[in-house]
Amino acid sequence: MTTTQSENAQYALSISSARKSFGTVQVLKGVDLGIEPGERIALMGPSGSGKSTLLNCISGIEKLDSGTITLHGQVISDLDGGGLEKLRRESIGYVFQSFHLLPTLTAFENIELPAQLINMPKDERREKVYHMLKSVGLSHRSDHKPDALSGGERQRVAIGRALIHSPGLVLADEPTGSLDTQSGEDVLALLEKLSVDQGVALLMVTHDRSSARICNRVISIQDGLLI
């Protein structure tokens, strides 16, 4: 194992010299970042600083122009489409600002979906979903569809969905951005608890300082570089 590799092995997520442009606009200009297993990082920065782009590159939705991203020792920036899909199914959980629950699925089914995607056996899966629903405090709403849930409830379902398949890393993009203060507080607390309980690394993009309190570290990004 090389030095870099041995360095990367100790991180859940390791980003090295990540660069990404959209047309003539350079959004990431050489980002370096390491997140240890179970560590919770808040990524803050003004609008247009590259936060969401960085998240997209980590999840493989966007591809870096140059640099590497390593997740649990595997260099993911070299993966092809299929590999990235597998990555997203198995290793990453995503929480969106706008929840992005599937409108035709119930709360139960929304949470269940990632477990189905990784072929988890049915009994085990259902047991986990029930447990997760309980953890997010929505056992009584398991049969409700998103349009019957409040914003906070939807986000809790989304968190449950992000964690059901025990990923090594959860990416949260402004998870409280669409919520009122109280709901936002509840969601943050839940996020913290579950990620601690499951030992999951968390990279949360936020522009709200108070949200960052659930994190171990706060990193700022500006003009495509971490400061």
Add this chain to the structure above:
Amino acid sequence: MNVSILILLSCPLLAFAEWIETPAQSSKGHLVPAPDYAPNFPRDHGSHPEYGIEWWYWVGHLQSADEQKTFGFQFTVFRIAGDAEKAENQFDGFFGNQNLFLVHSALSDLESGEYLHLERVYREGWQARASSQTLNLSVGGIQAHLLSGEEGQRVVARYKEANRLELSFRPTKPLVPFGDRGLSRKGADPAAVSWYWSYTRLQAEGILIRDGVEIPVKGTAWMDHEISSSQLGGGLEGWDWTCMQLDDGTEIKAYRLRTGAGESDPWSAVYWIDGEGGTERVYADGFSWEAEDSWTSPNTGLEYPTSVKVTAEHPVRGKQIFRLRPLLDGQEFTGNRSDNAYWEGACEVLNERGDRIGKAYLELAGYGGGLGARLN
């Protein structure tokens, strides 16, 4: 099953020589054959459209030139007249309605056991014409005309599958007119008479085309030409008829007219024809006709008494016994209609001792339904 039927009449023979005056016309208006008519040939070999029913009939036995095969054959052309009022008009168009023609052709292949037969019905016209001036028949698959330059006839008969029989017939005896005063009587009904002219022994020679192979054949034949306007008397169901050609050069014609009750009509008859064509005759009281065996058709289910014993009193020679045995059982003729079946086939003639003394053709008609209505 042997069924014996013996009819002995107590009335004297003379009663049946009694003359019954014939009417000029039948109930349908057709002419009735007149007595003492002297046929005029070749005209009378042709058609007689003013008369209701007419047929030309040939049967015979043939042997192939290499003597390996033997055959029996039968062709009949029937003419049935329509409206008596139109009978005089000679029709020469395409689709007439004054006469109907029926054609029966049969061939018995005695070695292979096959029996070919076909029936066709035609209206007078393009497919069926019969000259009234001479023998010139062109009816479906049968063409018949007189030989030119000599006495005799030429007949071509077509069978299915392109089989064909072409024969020339040359009489070895003069034509025989049957019946008293030239009228053959078939029942007590005054109109039940016919002109019945036969060549009782014809030399036959020609070609049989069978399954594409040409087989030269020769043998002997019998030809009937009968003209009447009413064939069977009322109450008659059918007939058993035979023509025998004995090896001694004589012939016998015998027929039993069967009544509805299963008895023989008194006008049933036996005729002996000598070497010169002279005839002797007895009616029903002078002969008996016994069935000695029968055959049931697997096609129609009808039972035909195909083995018969004819015992007849020759006016001079006394009692004579003839046994007829079919050379092939399955010689049942079935036509287009299901109720038109009869048995007609080549037979051998045996004497009392069982020796073969000649050959014959036997016809058993009316076993499937009343022919009376048809032929009146």
Add this chain to the structure above:
Amino acid sequence: MLYLRLAALILVRTTVRHWREKIGSYLLLLAIVAVGVGAFNGIRQASRSASANFGLFNQAISGQSDFLIESPTKTLSADVLYSLGPLSGDPDWHLVPVIEGSITSLDGDGEPQQQLRLVGLDLMGLANLPNLSEAKFDFGEDELTWYDWLGSENSVWIGRKTAEKLGFDEGEAIKFIASGRMREMVVRKIIGVESSSFPDDLVIADLPTAQLLLSRPNELSRIEVIIDRPELRENVDYLETIKSRIARYLPENLAVQPTQNRAADRAAITAAFRLNLTILSLIAILVGAYLILQALDAAVVRRRSEVATLISLGVSRGVLFLTFLLESAVIGSIGSVIGIGVGWLFAYLSAQMLADTVNALYFATTIEAISLTWMDCVFGLCLGFSFTLLAGWLPARDAMQTPPAQVLSRGDWSPGFSWLRNRWIGTVLLVLGSLLLLLPPFPLEAGGKMAVGGFLAAGCWILGAALLSGHLLVGLAGLLRSFSSSPTSRLACSRLHDGSSRHRLAVAGLVVAVGMVTGMFQMVDSFRGTIEQWFNVRFQAELYISERGVTGAGTINGIDPSVMSELVQDETIAYADIVYVSYANPPEGITVLSGVDMEAWSTTIRQLWLKPPGSLEPVEGSEPALISETFARRFGLLEGGSIELETTTGKKSVSPIGIYSDYGNEFGTAAVDISTWKEWTQSERPINVSLYLNEGSDINGVRDRLRLSYPGLDVRNAAELRGVALDIFEQTFKATSALNGIGLVVAFAGLLLGLLAIFDESSRTWLTLRHLGFSKNQFLLSAGLEGAGIGLGAWISGSLVGLALGWLLIFVINVQSFGWTLRWQVPMADFLTFGSLLVIAGFLSGLLAATYWSHKNK
């Protein structure tokens, strides 16, 4: 397998649930598939049903015939029977001479009531037929008095259905007309047959009776041959042997052919017509496919964020592609099954119309019951399934390519459909279409031709125009925008000018329908105009006389020659132009041989001459003839030459001395002198006569007088004849009009769906405008103007391609398929009317879509 499982999971959990919520849209989609499949299948079935009874009417009685003996002119003298020699008595087959002709029964007032087919057979000969011995019906207890009904003067037998329909009883005397004569027939017996194949317009008589009733003494139509052994009917070798045996003895001018050939021949005669109709029915499918594309694409739009979410959850793009494709497949399957039923209904409704057209143009036919074979089901299923799948391919691909990042962050994304913005594809298609025009026509049986190059060019031009129509729309909107001042019109123009793919799709679909419809408009109008011009020139006589009561080109008895000769003696007649017509066989197919007064035709009688008489030198040894343009094109005689035609009396050579325009038939006509015609055909029966009356005659007075004197003849003046001809003309285009109508309805349904999708996609825009104070009425008006703009754009593009299609139809397809030149007419009034209607319909569609959208989103 995993892919399929996941796709099925997503299909069930999301797609099906979306269907439940938008059941109306999906039902509409199913309806579109059903209509597409139904129109296409329906035409096929109707066509087949109308073709099925091209066969032989006496088959209902005598069972299936195996061979036919016919002359090239399709009539025989009965004398031929005597020339058949050994054929006539051969026991291996039965010869059934037949005469057939149309008669028209008259009602109590002497008016034509019903056209019937009189078939004459040797009724006695039927007794020999193998299938008839256990008779399906018998001619009654009459047997013993056979000579009463056989060869009677007027006894006929009628089927139960006909008797019931027309109220005929046994023993009743019925007046009728045939060959220009009025006669009477007596119903001897009504035949009750179980077999439903007994046509309900059939009258049977003994053959000589039929000849008498039809005033066609000594004539036959054909001789049918039935083999004696029906069990060998399917044995090809046996049939070949029989055929050779028959052919060996057949006189030279007669031909024996298997009956299937005849049915095939008759089907071949109408092949061009039916093929054209089938191609037209593709309109519904083309437009339908496009609509499905639009609707499925709209579905993808609505579920865009869902798709993005699934991708972000790790669902592979392949699975998503499969999911959307599965959705198409399910719609295609269900829609096709419904379509099969729709097709049957359509066939049922249109079969009679089709048969009427065939009757009018070609020969008599009746329809058999519409049958739905398993082949129809397979065909319908495959068709609907395929075109739905094809249509769904693009949206599925689009779904697969959704960029989740953009969608998830910005909430919407409009598909590139970059190919829609690409001018090149459309241009290449236009050029390709032009090149395809160089392809020669494809020969069909019976001498017809299919303009393959023309149809392919039409397809390319339509598609090319559809693809380029978006650019025209953008340009048009830009132009209109500069003239618009109100906010509603500005908004509408700006949205159109933006040229979103959804707008481009909407206008493209409409262009397909508009183009085809305007192309057909022109062809029909040009045809009508040409026929009218033809009439103005050609039909200059005062009165026109033909056999009365008979409709249809092929059911001709002709006119009894004695009636004709009596008629032309009338003192008011200055000149009678008598015409004789029969079929003849060129080397391939059939054509028409006509007998005319050559001198009059070459000098005084007017025609539309392509090449006037004398401009072509006849070939030595050939009979000089005046030929129709169709004949000339078909046999390559535009510059002269000669061709051999088979007639009753053998092969005869004709050579043109002039070429005229004729729109009476598509097989061509060669006209020779009457005496020559009579010699060649051995017939004396004329088909019609044009009367030139003495100067000063009272035309209508003479007409009325002749009508009274000859109740069996149709006597018309020029105006009435023109009316009849135009009626037939309209008749022939009924099916076309119906299909056009369907195409347009489908297209407008598509516009509606398309606008709905457009508005759905712009939800954010509308909501923002609402926040800005845009009123509901303003919104509706803007939507209406947007729809009207699409309608206008479609009309302009559609008209341009429609003009090109019109040119194509007239100068390429018509010429190659039917061999005649039409005068191109652009019905400007109709065009403008159509354009106005399109704009109005577009406006209304916009209003409707917007009303629905706002109701849904209030």
